Amino acid sequence: MLAIILAGGQGSRLGKLTKSTAKPAVPFGGRYRIIDFTLSNCANSGISTVGVITQYQPLELNAHIGNGSSWGLDDQMGGVTVLQPFSSTEGEKFFEGTAHAIYQNIEYIDQQNPKYLLVLSGDHIYKMDYRAMLEYHKAKKASLTVGVIPVSTEEAKRFGMMNTDETDRIIEFEEKPAHPKSNKASMGIYIFNWETLRNYLTTSFSTNKKLEDFGKNVIPMYLANNESAYAYSFEGYWRDVGTIKSLWQANMEFLSPYNSLNIGDHNWRINSKAQVLPPMYLTPTSNINNSMVVDSCYVAGEVDHSILSQRVSVGEGSKVVDSMIMPGATIGKNVVIDHALVGEEAVIGDDAVVKGTVDDIAVVGYGEVLGVKKS
């Protein structure tokens, strides 16, 4: 089975945080980036060949993934390949949608010659053994299996919903329905029989070019053609972190020692690019409660129910509450940060106040400088 991670999303709903980085490369949980969860799941599921399709701001993602060795994906036989759009003799290969992105990388996939193609999103927080899903796909003799997770009626309005029969066969697909008929939301995880999908894609793109997106076009097409499509139910922790609110929320959940994601589980490690940094330094005036702190942080102030990522410094007299601070951010003295996401390398000058609410999380952008006097 070959895994393709769709890491192309510009993440425009994350606003200032993704101005110069792709959404999957957004920092999460103190020492991770969002894509670490999917990459680790692949490695832990014994998938040694992974293609990562990217389109916007690939620099940070490329630097992060490197040769894949941080996840044990620097395999002699396979490994991680970052796939980017390029201009070929037939024209520029930019991606119009998820299925189009797969089609544009058909040469890479053919090279691997997989029987099954696992298509994943690079922007979800979860742990999942894809082998179990493949077993299910084989047992059902399916042509397509879609990972689904139960959601409330309210949430269902922002997901693609799968309506199934009693054998879990998908009979109908509704994108963001006003009146959902089921609670099975698509997780953006698909297993395809590659030969079948390949036929559909090549036929479509040589004729009507309609199969641009999996949700919008491919799944409806599969259903219309009576392909055997099944829903595979997942019951663990899963979060889409595509908005400021959901990103903040998932970070706050991650902070809880009772989070069912269970990050400390040694049987399913989530790996990240390891960096050599000094240990965290907590001064005699520091006070940290109910918080996560990682290497190379410097804390002279107060940190309460918050996450500090690598190389974050918090000056004396400052207070960080209910917030997530991304790598390299510098917080001056007597600063108040409350209900906020602070972007990488941001600089917050002395006495500044960054205050949001649960419904309106304050955001300081990537590299943004706030309230620092120019000398």
Added chain:
Amino acid sequence: MRHNTVSAIINLVEPWEKLEPLTLDRPVGTLPFGGRYRLIDFPLSSITNAGIQNVMIVSPRSGRSVADHLRSGNDWNLDTIRGGLFNFPYNDLSLIAPQKKETLIHHYYDNTILFLKRSSSEYTVVMGTRNICNIDLKALLRYHQERDNPVTTVYKSIDASETEPDASVLQLTSNGMATAILPADSENVTPNENHKYAKSLKIFLMSTIDLIDILKEANERGDLISLEDLMLQAVMQHNANAFEYTGFYANIHNIESYYNANMSILKEDNFRSLLYTQRRIFTKVKNEIPTFFARSSHVKGSLCGTGGYIEGKIDHSVIFRNVFVNRNSEIKDSVIMQGTRIGAGSKIEYAILDKNVVIGPNLQLKGTPEKPIVIGKGQRIFQQKEVANV
């Protein structure tokens, strides 16, 4: 620095007896230090930062803990196509059986000579691990090249009052050359007019050809003499350049000095000058989760590694990775190594707890600054009376 201009030898055959039980199953060079490092990380990082790619590690015993820490050398950028790390075990003469010793006469330095010949490097630097520093070896090379003497050695200027009697100090001439390295209490050595001693950091730089000659001569004489002693002889026999190192420095020779060195990097200035300069300190990377500080925790004035779970109070201590501190416990002025667990309500003061120690609930472990209490690797203590026997 041009490729292979300089090779390096890190000599881990260093006195370890006074550091027991911390050195029972590791050489001094793999002693954990400063929250996430091993002593060998400091010379190795200096080597990496100078662009040196050809490194010989001389291990006293099997070198298991050395190989486990260094692996391919990737974490120090030393897994290159050319050069790299070469680990040579079983070099502690005091641990070699008499019959085996017989066969080593005239051959003890064969491997080192071979390593140096193959390195095709112009110069070789020889360092140990018990003098913690962050030295610019490029500057040392320039200093050496600008002068005519065959050997350059390194010192740190320290107050006479800070010198322990058996410390090695350089005897400097008025024009700044070293003529000898002697114990500080030797009658031939006196501090300078500012009451400073030139404490030897046991770092030596010389041309590779000269070093090969020295080793060959030692082989021919049939001397079974340690590399460090050979280097000291080289300084005595030639006029040596004396290069002054001015950064953070700590010497590890017994439990108290090991403890004090850890405590000294809790001072922010020392922490920054050792670990936060342009010359980074590299170490084996591990994939730990963030450290969680519970609502009840209160940690200040301390260094802390990742992967920890802290419920208790910690003040002025060095806490390594993956340490678990239960509620209502108190840790003060202590060094707690990787994987150690502290039971609820226990109080630890002036202590060194080696890796994977387990301290049960409601115990008191109290040493003094002069004599910190030491719990050996993997020990489990659940009764107060066991503490007394340590």
